Structures are given as structure tokens and as C-alpha cells.
Amino acid sequence: MITGLDYYKDKWNIVSEDAIKPGLDAIQQALKELGHPEKEQHFIHIAGTNGKGSTAAFIAAILMEHGKKVGNFFSPAIEDVHDQIQIDRQPVTGEDFDVAFEQLSKINTPLTDFELLTAAAFLIFNKTKTDYAIIEAGMGGRFDSTNVIDPLISVIPSIGLEHTNFLGETIEEIAWHKAGIIKKDKPAAIGDLPEAADKVIRTTAEKMKAQLTKSKGLFEGALQLKGEHQKANANLAYITTKKLLEFQFKDQLAINGLRKTRMPFRFEEVFPDVIFDGAHNEASIDALIRTVKETYPNREIHVVMGLLKDKDHVKILEKLETISDHFTFLDFDNDRALPAKTLFSKSDSNVKTIQNDYDILPVTSKKEVTIVTGSLYLLAILRKQNYSMFELYRPD
Known part of the structure; x- marks a missing residue:
């Protein structure tokens, strides 16, 4: 249940299913009908068991400190559907949703609620002309509806047992799903993963000829987000944006962004x-x-x-x-x-x-x-x- 989504579905006479249906066929067909809005963005894709939202917020803050306009697609909502899609860490407006849902009302492919929201995010990021869009996978990665993008870099903060009825009952099986966001010849950054998961990710990266960077340390400065795990997420965001921005990257701007980052429901x-x-x-x-x-x-x-x-x-x-x-x-x-x-x-x-x-x-x-x-x-x-x-x- 995505709070507030039904308002726009009813307003634009859209029928979608409140269900989890892993697979990319439906979302790919819908995006084709929409003119492939997912092909017009600079994406960062994040999948993992824990730390996705915080890492995404840290990355957004660093990019914003560098003067970039940043979109975020979070899951789930904090208050309602508007804060799942953000521009420069501010929830998008009802007007933004109306423009996206008017376009979505014209397609013929039936979607789930999450697929519908994913498509809306791509449309909104195109309309607002973001420099970068950070996309958080909803569940797993390989067959998640967000995995239709070709990201500049893929990020995996952590891997543990979760959604075992969909993703499998072992760390290796779940890691296989997360590894699905790694794209051919594109870099990937990972956190400190269990040995079994790390092996799966590295094997996938080798097959995809993806340069893999591992975040091994903790951010040493003071953060508003508390806990050692947040220092690890901050460090991963730091190395991700450094890889992404290359010569544009400024260390002090990154530190400033990390220190400013807030995130609801993280201690x-x-x-x-x-x-x-x-x-x-x-x-x-x-x-x-x-x-x-x-x-x-x-x-x-x-x-x-x-x-x-x-x-x-x-x-x-x-x-x-x-x-x-x-x-x-x-x-x-x-x-x-x-x-x-x-x-x-x-x-x-x-x-x-x-x-x-x-x-x-x-x-x-x-x-x-x-x-x-x-x-x-x-x-x-x-x-x-x-x-x-x-x-x-x-x-x-």
C-alpha cells in the first residue's frame, strides 16, 4: 500500500494492482509506450538489504554541494507518495504528479502500484531536468522494476537475509538478485558485505567487466545520522560520488554534504x-x-x-x-x-x-x-x- 497513490489513480482513471510481481516485461512495455523516459537520465542505482535510503541521501547531499540538481526515488514513503520522489531532497508537488499521471493514463500496459510509481519517477525527473537521479530498488534488484535503467554507477551498501519468499533463503541467492543491478562496463561500489555475498558480487562484476570499488572504512567526521553503520554508509557515498564526479569532485564539499545529511526514521x-x-x-x-x-x-x-x-x-x-x-x-x-x-x-x-x-x-x-x-x-x-x-x- 502506497499512501496517497490512489488519489492520482482515481483522478486519472488508472487501474494498477497492489501486489509484488518481480519481473521487467510490464515496466519495459509501459516505458516504451511513454517514449522511454528512462533513457534520458544520468542514474545512480542502489540495491541492498539495509542502508539504501541513507546512502542515497548522503550521495544526494554531496552532489547538491557540488551544485548539481538531484532527484531521489525512495521506498517506502515517509508520509505519503510525494516524498518517495524528491528533487533536491524536497518532495515533489501534486502538479508534478498530475503531469506524470496524465501521461500514464494514456498507456495500455497494466502495471503494479510500484511499477506505476517507478514510471512516474522517470517522467518527473525528465520534466524537472535533474543532473543526476538516484534510484533505490524496491526489492531485490535483478527483477525489480527500477532495473530498467543504465546507471553511471551501481551501489550495494549491504546484503542480508530479507524477503526470502521472493529472493531465496540463502545469502548467495539474495546476493545474486542484488548483483543484477551491475551493468556491463559500468563501475560499481559496495559496502562491507558478508563473505558469501561478496564472492557473488565480485563474480558478477568480473563477468560484466564492471570496475568494482569496495568501501572499507568509516567516515571519521561528525554526522547528524548516528551509529557506526551510518559512518559506513557515508564513506560508501563518498567513494561513489568521487568515482562519479572524477575531476569535479571536491573533498571539502563532500564532507560538508555528509555532515548536513538528515534522514527520517534513522535514529x-x-x-x-x-x-x-x-x-x-x-x-x-x-x-x-x-x-x-x-x-x-x-x-x-x-x-x-x-x-x-x-x-x-x-x-x-x-x-x-x-x-x-x-x-x-x-x-x-x-x-x-x-x-x-x-x-x-x-x-x-x-x-x-x-x-x-x-x-x-x-x-x-x-x-x-x-x-x-x-x-x-x-x-x-x-x-x-x-x-x-x-x-x-x-x-x-
Whole structure:
């Protein structure tokens, strides 16, 4: 479910399916009908298990510091469909969507919602004449609808187990899907990957004659995005843009961009002692736990969470229970949401509750730091419901 998409579908009488259908045939045919807008852009393509959005935001910030006009296609939405497509890190307007959807209303090829939005992004980036467009794969890479582009560089921040019902149950299988974004004779940049995944990526790069650069270090400067994993994402963005811009690249401009970068739901303090973090799989939960320990070593932690059904909720709970004995589980409006009662039944915490009303954040004690995590869809709902309260708070 893409919040706000139905408004434009209804307005322009477009029918698309709210489903996941890996494969490129439909999107390729639709883009042909549209005159191939995907062939008129300078793209950076990003696929990976975690770190895609943050890395994309870092790259955008560096390019903007260099005076470039930058498009971003993110997944999923933070508040609604408008912020999935951004120009210079600002959500596009309803007018931009209307222009794109008017064109989309004239094609004959049936699409899924995500394919429709992907095509809209290409049309909007063409209309706004971006210098670079950073495209985040929705799921996997090889058969994701975004993989119709010929990027200047492909980027893979991380690989772990995810979407196993679609991508396979081993790291090697999932890495094969991510490796599908690597293009012949075009460079690729990768983060610190598991050995099995690294081998698959390197093998693919060799076959495609793609020059592969690996980011091995951490950005050493101060960042607004907290955690060691964000320093790794920042370093990957640095080497990516350096490869991309070549002689135009200015080190100080890159550093300035990295330091300015903000990203919703990445250990974001939305209110005093209330942190939103979109960790939703084992690897990102591990990163969240490390950041909690670094940032709040002597504070009690209250975890508020909701997950989608396809996540390994038992392992995620086990990990979070190493930092907290107080949990609140939330039901939220999404067809793929895991019932809060399931999380409640599997939790071994001493203090646990279910809350169905998310108009008010469940902050219960001044002694505790509340970490709200799990599904990005849940965080988006909470952000929307508590928007006025969040807008009054602006941390340094």
C-alpha cells in the first residue's frame, strides 16, 4: 500500500494492482509506450538489504554541494507518495504528479502500484531536468522494476537475509538478485558485505567487466545520522560520488554534504527521549542495538514496535530483549502487518502491553528512552498522527 497513490489513480482513471510481481516485461512495455523516459537520465542505482535510503541521501547531499540538481526515488514513503520522489531532497508537488499521471493514463500496459510509481519517477525527473537521479530498488534488484535503467554507477551498501519468499533463503541467492543491478562496463561500489555475498558480487562484476570499488572504512567526521553503520554508509557515498564526479569532485564539499545529511526514521529524535528508527530485519536491528548502547549507555529503554508478517519476529524480539524489558506492541493499518498479539505472545519481557490507539505515542516514564521501531509503515502512521507535536520539537 502506497499512501496517497490512489488519489492520482482515481483522478486519472488508472487501474494498477497492489501486489509484488518481480519481473521487467510490464515496466519495459509501459516505458516504451511513454517514449522511454528512462533513457534520458544520468542514474545512480542502489540495491541492498539495509542502508539504501541513507546512502542515497548522503550521495544526494554531496552532489547538491557540488551544485548539481538531484532527484531521489525512495521506498517506502515517509508520509505519503510525494516524498518517495524528491528533487533536491524536497518532495515533489501534486502538479508534478498530475503531469506524470496524465501521461500514464494514456498507456495500455497494466502495471503494479510500484511499477506505476517507478514510471512516474522517470517522467518527473525528465520534466524537472535533474543532473543526476538516484534510484533505490524496491526489492531485490535483478527483477525489480527500477532495473530498467543504465546507471553511471551501481551501489550495494549491504546484503542480508530479507524477503526470502521472493529472493531465496540463502545469502548467495539474495546476493545474486542484488548483483543484477551491475551493468556491463559500468563501475560499481559496495559496502562491507558478508563473505558469501561478496564472492557473488565480485563474480558478477568480473563477468560484466564492471570496475568494482569496495568501501572499507568509516567516515571519521561528525554526522547528524548516528551509529557506526551510518559512518559506513557515508564513506560508501563518498567513494561513489568521487568515482562519479572524477575531476569535479571536491573533498571539502563532500564532507560538508555528509555532515548536513538528515534522514527520517534513522535514529531520529522526534521528541525528547523518543527515537524513531526503521530497523525491521536482523541486521538493522543489530545496528540499532549498537547505536542505543552507544548513545544511551545508562538509560532504561522502552521499545515500541510493530512488524510486517514477512519478518522474523522471533529473532528480532530476542535481540531487542537484550536491551529492554519493557515493550509496547502496536497494530497498524496495513494488510501485511503482523498482529500485535502475536508479538505479545512471543515476547519474554516482564512488562509488555498492546496498544491499538496510536494517536498519542506510548511514552510512559521520564526515566526511559522510548525507541519506536519495526515497520517503516508504522512509523509513517505515527508521524502523521503526531505531526503537530513533532513540528514543535527541533533537536540541535
